[in-house]
Amino acid sequence: xxxxxxxxxxxxxxxxxxxxxxxxxxxxxxxxxxxxxxxxxxxxxxxxxxxxxxxxxxxxxxxxxxxxxxxxxxxxxxxxxxxxxxxxxxxxxxxxxxxxxxxxxxxxxxxxxxxxxxxxxxxxxxxxxxxxxxxxxxxxxxxxxxxxxxxxxxxxxxxxxxxxxxxxxxxxxxxxxxxxxxxxxxxxxxxxxxxxxxxxxxxxxxxxxxxxxxxxxxxxxxxxxxxxxxxxxxxxxxxxxxxxxxxxxxxxxxxxxxxxxxxxxxxxxxxxxxxxxxxxxxxxxxxxxxxxxxxxxxxxxxxxxxxxxxxxxx
Amino acid sequence: xxxxxxxxxxxxxxxxxxxxxxxxxxxxxxxxxxxxxxxxxxxxxxxxxxxxxxxxxxxxxxxxxxxxxxxxxxxxxxxxxxxxxxxxxxxxxxxxxxxxxxxxxxxxxxxxxxxxxxxxxxxxxxxxxxxxxxxxxxxxxxxxxxxxxxxxxxxxxxxxxxxxxxxxxxxxxxxxxxxxxxxxxxxxxxxxxxxxxxxxxxxxxxxxxxxxxxxxxxxxxxxxxxxxxxxxxxxxxxxxxxxxxxxxxxxxxxxxxxxxxxxxxxxxxxxxxxxxxxxxxxxxxxxxxxxxxxxxxxxxxxxxxxxxxxxxxxxxxxxxxxxxxxxxxxxxxxxxxxxxxxxxxxxxxxxxxxxxxxxxxxxxxxxx
Numbered sequence: 001x002x003x004x005x006x007x008x009x010x011x012x013x014x015x016x017x018x019x020x021x022x023x024x025x026x027x028x029x030x031x032x033x034x035x036x037x038x039x040x041x042x043x044x045x046x047x048x049x050x051x052x053x054x055x056x057x058x059x060x061x062x063x064x065x066x067x068x069x070x071x072x073x074x075x076x077x078x079x080x081x082x083x084x085x086x087x088x089x090x091x092x093x094x095x096x097x098x099x100x101x102x103x104x105x106x107x108x109x110x111x112x113x114x115x116x117x118x119x120x121x122x123x124x125x126x127x128x129x130x131x132x133x134x135x136x137x138x139x140x141x142x143x144x145x146x147x148x149x150x151x152x153x154x155x156x157x158x159x160x161x162x163x164x165x166x167x168x169x170x171x172x173x174x175x176x177x178x179x180x181x182x183x184x185x186x187x188x189x190x191x192x193x194x195x196x197x198x199x200x201x202x203x204x205x206x207x208x209x210x211x212x213x214x215x216x217x218x219x220x221x222x223x224x225x226x227x228x229x230x231x232x233x234x235x236x237x238x239x240x241x242x243x244x245x246x247x248x249x250x251x252x253x254x255x256x257x258x259x260x261x262x263x264x265x266x267x268x269x270x271x272x273x274x275x276x277x278x279x280x281x282x283x284x285x286x287x288x289x290x291x292x293x294x295x296x297x298x299x300x301x302x303x304x305x306x307x308x309x310x311x312x313x314x
Numbered sequence: 315x316x317x318x319x320x321x322x323x324x325x326x327x328x329x330x331x332x333x334x335x336x337x338x339x340x341x342x343x344x345x346x347x348x349x350x351x352x353x354x355x356x357x358x359x360x361x362x363x364x365x366x367x368x369x370x371x372x373x374x375x376x377x378x379x380x381x382x383x384x385x386x387x388x389x390x391x392x393x394x395x396x397x398x399x400x401x402x403x404x405x406x407x408x409x410x411x412x413x414x415x416x417x418x419x420x421x422x423x424x425x426x427x428x429x430x431x432x433x434x435x436x437x438x439x440x441x442x443x444x445x446x447x448x449x450x451x452x453x454x455x456x457x458x459x460x461x462x463x464x465x466x467x468x469x470x471x472x473x474x475x476x477x478x479x480x481x482x483x484x485x486x487x488x489x490x491x492x493x494x495x496x497x498x499x500x501x502x503x504x505x506x507x508x509x510x511x512x513x514x515x516x517x518x519x520x521x522x523x524x525x526x527x528x529x530x531x532x533x534x535x536x537x538x539x540x541x542x543x544x545x546x547x548x549x550x551x552x553x554x555x556x557x558x559x560x561x562x563x564x565x566x567x568x569x570x571x572x573x574x575x576x577x578x579x580x581x582x583x584x585x586x587x588x589x590x591x592x593x594x595x596x597x598x599x600x601x602x603x604x605x606x607x608x609x610x611x612x613x614x615x616x617x618x619x620x621x622x623x624x625x626x627x628x629x630x631x632x633x634x635x636x637x638x639x640x641x642x643x644x645x646x647x648x649x650x651x652x653x654x655x656x657x658x659x660x661x662x663x664x665x666x667x668x669x670x671x672x673x674x675x676x677x678x679x680x681x682x
Contacts, residue, residue: 028436036435043428138340141515143449154453230427230450234515239422281432286416287389287425 009253009305010265016301017272024279031279038161042153042229044274045163046071046222048267051245052174053218055266056211058249059178061191061258062118064212066107067219067245069129071238074100074223076133079142079233089149097220103129104216108209126242133235142233153229163225170218175263183207191258247294248273251301272297341514341542341573342524349525350491352533364643365474366662367455372462375637377410380439382633384415384626385429387444387470387516388422388547392601393575393622394444396682397469400626401442407651408634421512421547423447427454434458440633443477444469448517452476464636468629469622470518471663478636479662481629483620484669486518490525492669493597494534496616497569500595504536505568508559510552510577510598513544519573526571540567545577552580560588572598578617582608602672602680609677617672623682628653628666 025032050067057064074096081092103125110121155162178184186207189197198204219238227233252269254261273294280290384401386394398415405413416433418425423446430441431454441458445451448471455476458465468481483489497507511519523542530537540563545552556570556577570585572578578598582605585594591613600617608614631650635641641648647655648664657665672680 030435030437039431039435043431138514141447141449226424229453230423230447231453232447232449234423234447234450234513236422236513237424240420277428278432278435281429282436284436287418287429291419 009301010262010268012304013251013253013265013268013272013301016297016304017268017275020272020279020297021275024275024283027283028279031282036278036282038159038164040274040278041164041167042161044270045161045167046226047241047244047248047274048167048270049170049218049222049225050215050241051248051266051270052170052263053211053215054245054249055174055252055254055261055263056178056187057118057215058246058254058256059187059191059258059261060208060211061194062111062208062212063122063246063256064104064107064118064215065122065242066103066125066129067215068238068241069126069133070100070103070216070219071223071226071241072235073103073129073133073136074220075227075233075237076137076142076235078224078227080136082145083142089146093224097217097224100220100223101213101217104219105209105213107216108212111212112205112208130235130239137233137235141235143231145228145231150228150231153225153227163229166221166225171263171267178263183210187211188259191255191260193259244273247298251298253305269301339509339523339527339539339542341509341511341520341544342527343517343520345521345524347525347528348487349529349532350487362661364661366478366480366643367459367465367475368643369459369462369464369478372464372637374639375439375464376639379410379412380634380637381437382411382413382440382442382630383433383438384413384442384629385417385426385433385444386415387417387426387446388420389415389417390419391547391576392604392682396601396622397444397626397629399682400623400628401630402626403623404627404630404634404651408630411630411634413630421446421516423450427451430454430458434461434463438463440464440466440637442629442633443467443472445472445517446470447515448472464633466629466633466636468625470516472517474662477662479632479641479664481625481632481656481666482659482663483622483625483666485659485665486521487525487529489522489599489618489669490529492618492671493522493571493599494526494530494537496618496671497571497595497597498530498534498537500597500615501537501568503534504538506538506540506563506566507569507571508540508563508567509542509571509573510545510555510559510581511542511573512547512577514542522573545574545580547574547576549576549580552577553584556581556584557588560584560590560594567594569595569597572596572600574598575600575604575619578614579604579608582614586611586613601682602677603682605672606677609672609674612674615673617677618669619672620666620669621682624653625666627651628656628664632656632664 077099078096081087081095082089107125110116111118186202190204248270249266252265276294277290401413405411426446452473455465465477466479467477471480543555545555570581572581578600582596585596596614599619605617628650646658650656659665
């Protein structure tokens with residue numbers, strides 16, 4: 001994969017994003033203010049964190065539909081550990097993160113050990129984890145967290161929302177791992193041709209296990225931030241998150257067949273979607289109209305990418 | 315590897331087994347209940363100091379045109395179409411209000427928060443809302459108050475300090491009494507009843523169920539609660555859940571409570587399709603139009619509601635009064651256009667009136 005081919009979709013996407021930002025800024029003078037932009041950054045942090053891990057997952061040719069349910073389960077477990085079991089909140093947070101990561105590990109385990117296609121396996125765990133969340137919580141929400149906990153979701157460091165710093169750090173780490181390490185190379189190899197990767201000595205199962213575990217961890221982290229932002233836990237949190245995440249990742253140029261994708265593309269995809277959702281709402285377009293536009297943009301971006309990638313052999 | 319798999323399975327089993335048994339009726343919240351008396355004695359009014367939120371430095375909006383956005387739980391169902399109409403009617407009557415209804419297409423709190431957030435940024439003067447979750451919606455509403463935006467809720471409350479006033483369609487215990495009395499009358503005072511609600515954490519449904527449990531325990535102790543299921547204001551899901559209840563409990567099920575305007579007609583349809591009209595009673599909250607076919611066939615005897623068009627109308631009138639400064643904390647009543655004077659109860663709630671029972675005799679008169 002040469003640099004020019006790699007950048008093709010991402011360049012189009014970058015241009016599209018800039019155009020979209022310019023158009024939206026002209027439609028509403030409240031859109032391009034630092035306050036609004038930082039606020040949107042805050043709102044997209046949860047989807048962003050999960051999308052970083054999902055990029056790895058989709059690059060290997062797999063998919064993880066259970067991320068929303070893992071988010072809901074972690075959120076509920078956080079409440080249960082803190083309120084019902086009486087653990088101190090930091091311990092509850094760590095334990096909830098561990099459980100979410102474990103849930104991701106189980107996904108990876110089912111996929112690698114039993115050879116179940118990722119779509120089926122994560123579809124099953126989507127239902128399993130959501131059911132666990134509802135059963136454990138009995139759909140009672142947990143409230144009354146201490147003030148310091150709200151810093152993660154609502155606080156700021158140097159004027160920038162905390163979760164945006166977290167997202168930035170995670171983006172850098174993810175980009176370095178995917179682009180510059182052997183682990184990243186192995187990820188691309190698995191997605192391009194899994195059998196060949198296995199025969200060239202790459203530890204395919206271990207890599208996949210790490211990736212799905214990471215997806216679980218990122219969902220759990222997003223859950224902690226989300227609970228901190230809305231100050232309550234509910235068992236239906238994160239419903240539909242997987243669709244937003246996958247849209248962002250695919251828009252960013254990651255091929256659903258695997259073997260192709262970058263972190264920078266995912267980031268651009270997420271920015272474009274968030275900007276559209278926010279900018280259109282600010283310029284008076286109602287909710288349903290925004291969904292239509294995002295659908296059209298997704299189709300347009302994929303088609304544009306496919307058109308310019310004529311040289312690639314599927 | 316086998317041991318690890320076994321350990322993982324046991325762990326998962328333990329996690330799911332930690333769901334403890336619930337007390338009273340599932341789906342109720344855990345706030346104190348106040349059941350009314352079993353006969354028709356009205357409840358004593360409680361006076362409470364104002365406990366609503368206060369906007370920070372609101373601009374002087376007296377007499378000026380204001381832009382208002384209404385963000386209900388979800389858009390696209392008959393009930394919120396009716397409240398939206400009421401809001402539009404009031405806006406037209408007042409003449410100096412530009413009102414718009416916008417909201418998520420699913421009753422999802424995350425999306426509702428994002429909608430409100432966007433409208434705060436776009437600089438509206440007033441926000442009307444019906445919350446999907448009372449606590450989760452509080453931070454974004456407080457943000458609105460901090461920006462000097464007037465915030466009034468209707469139908470489903472938030473925590474009191476996140477909004478200035480809440481227009482309550484009817485007292486929670488009044489609705490509970492009307493529902494349970496109707497059910498008891500139809501099933502003969504005893505039998506198994508099940509509930510189809512939206513979600514267990516939706517504020518108004520949870521409050522009603524808690525009050526219903528308390529009232530039933532007090533006045534109709536022979537009614538046996540079987541199960542509460544969630545149907546999220548979704549038509550198909552409500553129908554499926556009701557059908558499951560009928561199949562699961564068989565002859566033990568004598569009545570189904572529909573707690574949302576979507577669940578009640580769906581439950582009536584499920585009962586009709588299971589050929590159980592007359593043996594399974596359906597009592598619930600619903601718009602008259604949705605229930606007319608079932609009431610006329612005799613499958614459903616009574617439908618409890620208030621007038622949602624009036625609810626939206628009152629909410630808009632209250633918001634205008636708040637923006638103009640004519641409704642201040644500590645007031646005991648507010649003038650709401652054609653509805654006359656509405657009473658202030660519980661500190662910062664405004665009561666629309668008593669619940670209304672629609673039945674075969676009067677349902678034809680209504681069209682919403």
